[in-house]
Amino acid sequence: MLTCCPTELLEDIEVRQSKQKQNIEAHFLGIAGECARLNTQLERLLSALCCLLLTRLRCHNQLATRSQLLSLFAILFALGGCASTTTVQLSPSPQEPVCIASATAQILWKPEWRADQKDVLAREAAASDGLRQFFDGAGCFVSASLERLPQISMEAAHAVAADATKRNRKVVLIVVRELGPIVEIGGSLALVEGGTEVVLEISEFEPDKTGSRTFTIHWRNGGPGVIKGVASLPQDMQAALVAALQPSVQ
Numbered sequence: 257m258l259t260c261c262p263t264e265l266l267e268d269i270e271v272r273q274s275k276q277k278q279n280i281e282a283h284f285l286g287i288a289g290e291c292a293r294l295n296t297q298l299e300r301l302l303s304a305l306c307c308l309l310l311t312r313l314r315c316h317n318q319l320a321t322r323s324q325l326l327s328l329f330a331i332l333f334a335l336g337g338c339a340s341t342t343t344v345q346l347s348p349s350p351q352e353p354v355c356i357a358s359a360t361a362q363i364l365w366k367p368e369w370r371a372d373q374k375d376v377l378a379r380e381a382a383a384s385d386g387l388r389q390f391f392d393g394a395g396c397f398v399s400a401s402l403e404r405l406p407q408i409s410m411e412a413a414h415a416v417a418a419d420a421t422k423r424n425r426k427v428v429l430i431v432v433r434e435l436g437p438i439v440e441i442g443g444s445l446a447l448v449e450g451g452t453e454v455v456l457e458i459s460e461f462e463p464d465k466t467g468s469r470t471f472t473i474h475w476r477n478g479g480p481g482v483i484k485g486v487a488s489l490p491q492d493m494q495a496a497l498v499a500a501l502q503p504s505v506q
Contacts, residue, residue: 257332292344312324340451340482344499345474353502355426359460363391365430366405366413368457375436378486383432386493394494396503397426413458414468421463428501429468431457435493436482438476451478452488473500 365387367380384404391400405413410431417429434455441448454475459468474497478484 269377288307327354340477340479341474342477342495344476344496346500347472347474351469351473351500351502352473353396354426354458355501355502356426357395357398357504359425360399361397361401361427362424362425362429363387363400363402363421363430364405364413364417365402365432366408367432368410369433374462375486377469379489380395380432380433382486383435383493385490387430390492390494390497394498394501394503395448396497396501417459417468421461427461427462429459429461430497431459433457433472434474435446435489437486438478439483447484449480450483451476452484452492454492456500471500475499480489 299412310324365383367376367383368377369379371489374478375381389404390396391402405416408416412429413429418429420427432455438452439448439450455472455473457470457472459470473496475492477495
């Protein structure tokens with residue numbers, strides 16, 4: 257007589273499958289830094305080849321060894337890798353520009369990471385570099401003073417920003433919620449889909465207005481077959497700020 261599997265056995269199988277998926281994700285993240293340094297100038301030319309090879313690996317249900325994956329990605333990423341795309345989501349949308357090229361502004365920022373966020377110091381350094389480079393060169397304001405807030409609550413941060421309007425025509429509070437590489441296993445026809453993402457919460461304060469205008473931006477660059485490391489994070493931060501604050505075209 258056939259009997260159903262015990263509940264304990266089914267749970268054990270689910271646990272093993274979950275651990276296997278986590279190991280595979282960690283496997284790809286481990287080589288992301290090595291791949292990120294390689295040249296990507298011929299990206300579009302070889303995107304079809306890269307995605308085809310990754311798809312064939314998945315279709316044949318094969319898990320390549322680390323050395324095989326490194327060899328594959330080194331060859332493809334050195335020449336171009338898979339094509340990446342950029343997506344931008346503003347919520348709520350649309351938003352009027354925050355930037356005023358003729359104005360001065362006080363820029364306050366603080367990180368607000370997930371409880372399980374890794375490499376916090378490296379992410380905060382990349383965020384700081386991206387913010388400084390953007391406000392130094394994007395022409396968002398004629399002059400902008402950049403200040404990182406201490407580890408205070410969101411309510412306290414908003415209170416500090418509101419108080420700063422007594423001395424500034426415009427105050428912008430930028431909360432960094434996500435900044436880093438991402439990777440998904442089996443999320444598309446390709447074996448791996450990754451890239452980098454930036455999630456910011458923007459609050460604009462002005463002396464003659466009650467309260468603040470607050471919105472979020474979710475910026476993402478990547479796609480099937482794309483693996484990125486941390487080297488591009490300051491540039492990614494700048495790109496997200498351009499999309500969110502909308503400086504005028506120089």
